[in-house]
Amino acid sequence: MLLLxxxxxxxxxxxxxxxxxxxPRYVGAGHQxxxxxxxxxxxxxxxxxxxxxxxxxDTLSTAACRLLYDGLLDYDYDGNMIPSLAADLPTIxxxxxxxxxxxxxxxxxxxxxxxxxxxxxxxxxxxLSKAIGSPGYPFYKSIVGAPAYHxxxxxxxxGIVVIDDKTIEFRLDEADQTFLNALAMPFAYPxxxxxxxxxxxxxxxxxxxxxxxxxxxxxxSGWERGVQVDLExxxxxxxxxxxxxxxxxxxxxxxxxxxARFRNGDLDIIYRPSKVNRLFLRASEPWAPYRAExxxxxxxxxxxxxxxxxxxxxxxxxxxxxxxxxxxxxxxxPGQVIAAGQVLPPMLAPYDAxxxxxxxxxxxRAKEQMRLAGLPDGPxxxxxxxxxxxxxxxxxxxxxxxxxxIGIEMDLKMVSFATYLKETGRPRVAQAAFTGWHQxxxxxxxxxDILFHSRSIHPENSENRSFYRNNELDAILDRARAxxxxxLRLALYxxxxxxxxxxxxxxxxxxxxxxxxxxxxxxxxxPHPVWLNEYRNVWLxxxxxxxxxxxxxxxxxx
Amino acid sequence: MMxxxxxxxIWGVLVIMSVVTLVFFLIFVAxxxxxxxxxxxxxxxxxxxxxxxxxxDRPVPEQFMSYLGLMPCIRKDSPKYHREDGxxxxxxxxxxxxxxxxxxxxxxxxxxxxxxxxxLLLASLAVLFELFIGLSAGIFAALxxxxxxxxxxxFATFVGISLPTYVTxxxxxxxxxxxxxxxxxxxxxxxxxxxxxxxxxxxLVLAIAGAATYARVMxxxxxxxxRHDHVRTAxxxxxxxxxxxxxxxxxxxxxxxxxxxxxxxxxLVGGAIITEKIFAWPGLGLLTIEAIExxxxxxxxxxxxxxxxxxxxxxxxxxxxxxALDPRIRLG
Numbered sequence: 065m066l067l068l069x070x071x072x073x074x075x076x077x078x079x080x081x082x083x084x085x086x087x088p089r090y091v092g093a094g095h096q097x098x099x100x101x102x103x104x105x106x107x108x109x110x111x112x113x114x115x116x117x118x119x120x121x122d123t124l125s126t127a128a129c130r131l132l133y134d135g136l137l138d139y140d141y142d143g144n145m146i147p148s149l150a151a152d153l154p155t156i157x158x159x160x161x162x163x164x165x166x167x168x169x170x171x172x173x174x175x176x177x178x179x180x181x182x183x184x185x186x187x188x189x190x191x192l193s194k195a196i197g198s199p200g201y202p203f204y205k206s207i208v209g210a211p212a213y214h215x216x217x218x219x220x221x222x223g224i225v226v227i228d229d230k231t232i233e234f235r236l237d238e239a240d241q242t243f244l245n246a247l248a249m250p251f252a253y254p255x256x257x258x259x260x261x262x263x264x265x266x267x268x269x270x271x272x273x274x275x276x277x278x279x280x281x282x283x284x285s286g287w288e289r290g291v292q293v294d295l296e297x298x299x300x301x302x303x304x305x306x307x308x309x310x311x312x313x314x315x316x317x318x319x320x321x322x323x324a325r326f327r328n329g330d331l332d333i334i335y336r337p338s339k340v341n342r343l344f345l346r347a348s349e350p351w352a353p354y355r356a357e358x359x360x361x362x363x364x365x366x367x368x369x370x371x372x373x374x375x376x377x378x379x380x381x382x383x384x385x386x387x388x389x390x391x392x393x394x395x396x397x398p399g400q401v402i403a404a405g406q407v408l409p410p411m412l413a414p415y416d417a418x419x420x421x422x423x424x425x426x427x428x429r430a431k432e433q434m435r436l437a438g439l440p441d442g443p444x445x446x447x448x449x450x451x452x453x454x455x456x457x458x459x460x461x462x463x464x465x466x467x468x469x470i471g472i473e474m475d476l477k478m479v480s481f482a483t484y485l486k487e488t489g490r491p492r493v494a495q496a497a498f499t500g501w502h503q504x505x506x507x508x509x510x511x512x513d514i515l516f517h518s519r520s521i522h523p524e525n526s527e528n529r530s531f532y533r534n535n536e537l538d539a540i541l542d543r544a545r546a547x548x549x550x551x552l553r554l555a556l557y558x559x560x561x562x563x564x565x566x567x568x569x570x571x572x573x574x575x576x577x578x579x580x581x582x583x584x585x586x587x588x589x590x591p592h593p594v595w596l597n598e599y600r601n602v603w604l605x606x607x608x609x610x611x612x613x614x615x616x617x618x619x620x621x622x
Numbered sequence: 623m624m625x626x627x628x629x630x631x632i633w634g635v636l637v638i639m640s641v642v643t644l645v646f647f648l649i650f651v652a653x654x655x656x657x658x659x660x661x662x663x664x665x666x667x668x669x670x671x672x673x674x675x676x677x678x679d680r681p682v683p684e685q686f687m688s689y690l691g692l693m694p695c696i697r698k699d700s701p702k703y704h705r706e707d708g709x710x711x712x713x714x715x716x717x718x719x720x721x722x723x724x725x726x727x728x729x730x731x732x733x734x735x736x737x738x739x740x741x742l743l744l745a746s747l748a749v750l751f752e753l754f755i756g757l758s759a760g761i762f763a764a765l766x767x768x769x770x771x772x773x774x775x776x777f778a779t780f781v782g783i784s785l786p787t788y789v790t791x792x793x794x795x796x797x798x799x800x801x802x803x804x805x806x807x808x809x810x811x812x813x814x815x816x817x818x819x820x821x822x823x824x825x826l827v828l829a830i831a832g833a834a835t836y837a838r839v840m841x842x843x844x845x846x847x848x849r850h851d852h853v854r855t856a857x858x859x860x861x862x863x864x865x866x867x868x869x870x871x872x873x874x875x876x877x878x879x880x881x882x883x884x885x886x887x888x889x890l891v892g893g894a895i896i897t898e899k900i901f902a903w904p905g906l907g908l909l910t911i912e913a914i915e916x917x918x919x920x921x922x923x924x925x926x927x928x929x930x931x932x933x934x935x936x937x938x939x940x941x942x943x944x945x946a947l948d949p950r951i952r953l954g
Binding site: 081082083084085089103105270274288289290291310312314317321324325327328329330613 | 725726727728736795797799800801802803806807808809810812902904912
């Protein structure tokens with residue numbers, strides 16, 4: 065009897081528990097124009113590796129470096145290249161081989177010193193030096209003399225020429241428009257020479273990453289490793305705008321904890337919430353104005369080896385591309401993926417949603433292609449798909465059934481990441497492999513040249529892991545890389561995009577989708593097509609006001 | 623009195639010494655710090671380089687003596703490694719040098735300097751809560767002995783003692799932070815006021831067991847004291863009940879509580895390890911977990927040393943406090 069009463073009592077208490085917050089706990093003060101002040105708090109699931117832009121190659125370090133540093137070039141929210149520390153886009157001469165930049169007036173490092181052309185040159189020399197060993201070197205090796213300098217054979221890079229205090233020129237070995245994309249990467253963000261030299265002498269090489277002095281909108285104020293990075297507004301930043309006084313970048317906050325903190329009003333912006341919270345935020349009416357989903361600049365696919373049967377036959381490859389029902393993936397993980405039918409992700413021109421050649425699920429066409437290949441009943445032997453982990457096994461299993469429908473038996477072979485990289489980079493080893501690509505910079509060449517140009521085939525470590533060779537495509541890509549006229553370039557890449565969708569060296573699967581949500585008092589945030597966590601333009605509508613959760617229940621009521 | 627303190631201090635140093643020795647050698651049994659820190663992809667020369675820099679390539683006994691500061695410094699990255707005149711420098715704990723953290727790339731003293739104040743804030747808030755809640759509940763229950771409110775309080779203390787922080791912590795987070803929105807969902811906050819606000823909930827959770835213990839002890843002691851002759855005398859002289867309780871009864875009943883508080887200090891720090899993990903409170907506790915996970919030997923050693931000192935000092939203070947409160951005890 066006592067037990068029964070206790071259980072009833074507990075049930076009664078639990079039933080009277082407040083519900084999880086249905087909507088934002090806080091709203092803004094209602095300012096219409098940007099206001100300075102406040103502290104913006106955001107978080108990441110792991111450690112920030114470095115605050116030295118010359119080593120920043122992961123998303124978290126890049127996100128932090130974007131706040132601390134600034135470069136000659138940047139991208140706007142449409143993915144167009146815009147000048148940042150440069151006064152204007154460069155003048156291009158010598159058939160696309162020479163780029164001349166003029167620096168903006170009044171640009172300063174956080175120590176108050178004006179940034180000169182010498183600083184740009186000195187930073188690039190640091191970046192490309194052998195002693196530093198930056199992972200960014202390959203993006204800049206087209207500068208005249210860069211490889212010799214990197215090997216330590218010469219003292220200076222011939223192709224980096226300081227004309228005067230405000231003018232700098234870059235000369236390349238061959239015309240390459242993607243050099244500008246390389247200059248827009250955080251690797252090329254300038255550091256204050258006097259600060260770096262003093263620090264490196266006193267505390268060693270990695271000291272720079274611990275106490276950075278850059279030229280970005282926020283200056284360094286502290287970094288407790290593994291806990292948080294503290295930044296404060298830099299008043300002399302060249303683009304004056306109302307920004308928060310402080311930014312706090314918390315490290316090592318798991319997605320679950322970050323989601324709970326966000327819904328509790330303790331975090332201002334969340335990126336990639338945990339699955340259950342993502343589903344909640346997607347469905348939540350009160351959160352609708354304060355969330356966004358954006359495909360990230362990446363694509364995943366089944367890579368088909370064009371040198372090995374049966375995928376040496378273009379019809380078999382096309383059959384696979386038509387046989388895969390990509391909507392299964394969208395149903396498996398709603399809102400997490402978008403079906404892909406071409407190599408370029410949706411935010412990257414010349415992506416074409418209506419591309420006639422795009423790969424879509426069409427069983428009849430798939431069977432037709434198998435007949436054209438002379439294999440109406442499928443190949444005699446099963447094919448082997450190399451996968452890197454449990455997650456990929458799950459995805460691949462979804463499509464095994466689809467391929468069976470056109471007579472292809474697919475076995476899965478799970479290998480370690482290291483084995484995968486080594487073996488799939490060798491010709492004639494892996495028949496098919498689960499594959500994908502994250503962009504380094506927003507240019508079609510970063511997908512197509514690297515993944516499908518025959519130049520990317522090597523005896524070891526091929527980037528072209530489907531070993532696809534097409535002289536027509538190579539010629540188009542080479543012309544496009546050098547072409548100065550943007551419209552013409554994009555037209556060439558559109559052609560290449562269509563060829564790749566049609567020839568199907570990859571059966572494209574999906575583009576991953578990122579979810580962002582922000583508090584109602586956080587203004588000026590929206591997903592950026594290039595930078596994953598872009599907080600340069602955020603301002604806070606303070607003081608924030610607490611609102612009762614009851615208003616959301618009222619809204620839900622009929 | 624002085625003699626007693628000195629005796630206890632010497633005894634304490636001996637205990638700390640043995641713990642430090644034991645842990646130092648245990649770390650080497652647990653694994654290779656160089657491999658753990660540099661990760662599975664590290665090349666052999668990187669590992670060798672790291673070991674040479676940290677002196678990990680020397681025989682373990684030499685490392686230990688150098689760590690204590692009884693032998694010259696073997697850490698090549700320490701400023702004390704080379705002296706201008708060529709004579710060896712020392713960089714051990716006897717010189718006040720705790721070394722440099724492997725994973726934080728900072729001196730251990732600085733890392734702990736960040737973390738210790740946070741743990742002290744948490745622990746001192748917890749002690750305040752323990753005493754306030756525990757003593758008031760205990761006195762209340764004692765004065766209403768055997769009524770339903772006394773029973774309810776004693777039942778609550780029973781539950782409070784039984785529930786570990788890894789149960790109460792997540793429940794508190796869910797209920798008071800996520801569902802009710804009264805407190806932040808873990809973390810440390812951005813300014814001093816915010817730090818205290820963030821500390822309230824973990825401190826409460828940390829205080830539950832202590833408060834429950836104190837309530838039970840206080841109740842028992844007070845009931846006991848209320849029966850004593852001196853209380854009866856006070857009552858008989860017509861002293862108001864309120865004054866009798868405050869002046870005569872409670873003061874006496876506080877004695878065992880003082881001992882308990884002193885003895886509980888190390889447990890507060892120990893309990894804080896779990897509580898800090900649950901509430902993502904970046905104090906010494908969380909640092910300890912991180913250091914053990916990454917085999918960050920200098921940090922582990924420093925933390926062990928500090929906890930050892932905390933236990934010894936806590937015990938000593940408890941003894942002194944009891945002596946001060948109880949005129950019958952004379953130390954030394």
